[in-house]
Amino acid sequence: MSPSRRTAARSVRMLGVTAASAALVLGASGSALACKITDFSATAACDGAKGVITVTDTDPTGAPAVVSVFLENNGADLRKVGEQTVEGSQKGVTVTFAEDWEPNAVYRVHVTAVKGEKTLVDADIPNLTTPAKACQADTTPTTPSTPSTSPSPSVSPSDSASTPAATESGTPTPSAEESESTAPADTTASNQPSPAVGESNLAETGANSNTGLIVGIAAALVVIGGGAVFFGMRRKGSGNR
Numbered sequence: 001m002s003p004s005r006r007t008a009a010r011s012v013r014m015l016g017v018t019a020a021s022a023a024l025v026l027g028a029s030g031s032a033l034a035c036k037i038t039d040f041s042a043t044a045a046c047d048g049a050k051g052v053i054t055v056t057d058t059d060p061t062g063a064p065a066v067v068s069v070f071l072e073n074n075g076a077d078l079r080k081v082g083e084q085t086v087e088g089s090q091k092g093v094t095v096t097f098a099e100d101w102e103p104n105a106v107y108r109v110h111v112t113a114v115k116g117e118k119t120l121v122d123a124d125i126p127n128l129t130t131p132a133k134a135c136q137a138d139t140t141p142t143t144p145s146t147p148s149t150s151p152s153p154s155v156s157p158s159d160s161a162s163t164p165a166a167t168e169s170g171t172p173t174p175s176a177e178e179s180e181s182t183a184p185a186d187t188t189a190s191n192q193p194s195p196a197v198g199e200s201n202l203a204e205t206g207a208n209s210n211t212g213l214i215v216g217i218a219a220a221l222v223v224i225g226g227g228a229v230f231f232g233m234r235r236k237g238s239g240n241r
Contacts, residue, residue, distance in 0.1 A: 035063040035120040046135035051101040057088030065113035072106040
């Protein structure tokens with residue numbers, strides 16, 4: 001075989017190997033990026049007092065998928081909860097179904113994904129069993145208002161007894177002490193004329209007063225003192241002679 005034929009044969013073999021390798025790589029990548037049932041998952045949770053079933057689609061190709069949820073009873077569909085379409089992503093896209101589920105209930109989630117005329121997925125997610133505790137509303141008790149503890153002013157028996165009771169006409173009735181201690185005014189005495197001011201002073205300075213005796217004693221002392229002075233001056237004059 002000539003060298004040119006050998007070179008051409010080698011080139012053909014190399015092209016064949018390269019094409020086969022490329023086909024394998026493309027096939028593997030296509031299989032890895034294809035939508036599959038393992039890209040879907042389902043959970044049951046509570047939104048306050050209401051139950052919800054959430055389905056998450058992590059299909060990186062974003063192929064449209066129809067998600068159907070059914071309530072199971074002894075392996076058979078009891079009723080259809082709902083159906084929604086989702087286009088997934090690598091980060092995950094969720095769809096939520098409002099369902100007032102009961103504890104330990106079983107749900108079947110079916111996924112159908114079709115691209116063009118090719119069916120990518122037509123299968124069920126493993127059956128979903130709800131939690132053993134049902135959803136409950138928030139029952140946080142409110143703090144009751146604290147009643148006022150300040151005591152009301154008490155009225156002692158003495159205060160209530162001393163306070164005059166009001167009659168029906170609104171005029172207070174005097175107490176027993178006031179009626180006993182307060183005597184009615186003597187109307188006969190108020191009609192008599194009161195004595196004059198001068199008469200009362202004269203009665204106080206009348207014959208029973210000691211004013212005259214005091215004046216007499218004072219005069220006698222003055223006379224005695226004057227005599228003593230007089231005699232003292234005479235003795236002094238005679239001595240000087």
